[in-house]
Amino acid sequence: MSDFVFYFGLGWHHIISVDALDHQLFILALASVYTFKNIKQVLILVTAFTIGHSLTLALSVTDVIRFSTKWVEFLIPCTIFITALNNIIQIDRKGASAKINYYLALGFGLIHGMGFANAVRIMLAKDQTIGMGLFGFNVGLEAGQIFVVGIILIFAYLFLSFGKMPRRDWIFFLSAGVFALAIKMAVERLPL
Numbered sequence: 001m002s003d004f005v006f007y008f009g010l011g012w013h014h015i016i017s018v019d020a021l022d023h024q025l026f027i028l029a030l031a032s033v034y035t036f037k038n039i040k041q042v043l044i045l046v047t048a049f050t051i052g053h054s055l056t057l058a059l060s061v062t063d064v065i066r067f068s069t070k071w072v073e074f075l076i077p078c079t080i081f082i083t084a085l086n087n088i089i090q091i092d093r094k095g096a097s098a099k100i101n102y103y104l105a106l107g108f109g110l111i112h113g114m115g116f117a118n119a120v121r122i123m124l125a126k127d128q129t130i131g132m133g134l135f136g137f138n139v140g141l142e143a144g145q146i147f148v149v150g151i152i153l154i155f156a157y158l159f160l161s162f163g164k165m166p167r168r169d170w171i172f173f174l175s176a177g178v179f180a181l182a183i184k185m186a187v188e189r190l191p192l
Helices: 002-016 018-031 036-061 069-089 096-115 117-125 130-162 167-188
Strands: none
Touching: 002 018, 002 130, 018 036, 018 069, 018 096, 018 130, 018 167, 036 096, 036 117, 036 130, 069 096, 069 167, 096 117, 130 167
């Protein structure tokens, strides 16, 4: 049980930490098109991301696949700005961006999972309970994502209901901000 708790904390910290800006921006881009009315859809969305993340994390930790860290670190902000750009392009289509986001979450979760694989691989190599470690990490990751999504939905509610901000403007404001930050991150991480 102590392994589970340790890796749960690691997964939670992987999303909640101030060093986890890339994951937080990705979740913000994904969740920006949702409100509390869509809570079921947004929970499915973060679970799709966790599934993709978990799959490549498990494959990377067990050395089934390996990718260059430089390329993975570059591709992560690329997934963020593509998701944000998709929100902007789809802004006037009811539900279109939200449906595409399921595929983006799953597919881009595969890339994000590789980003943390090296650190987890080293920790799990010393441990005999790889399965429990990965399970604990992924449960912590999912809990952290749900926490972040909850905060985003609360802010959406406040801005849309009390601030009377049009939903279109909310999506554009968040997506444009995330897009700009992700482009900056991608340029800084160019694998030259």
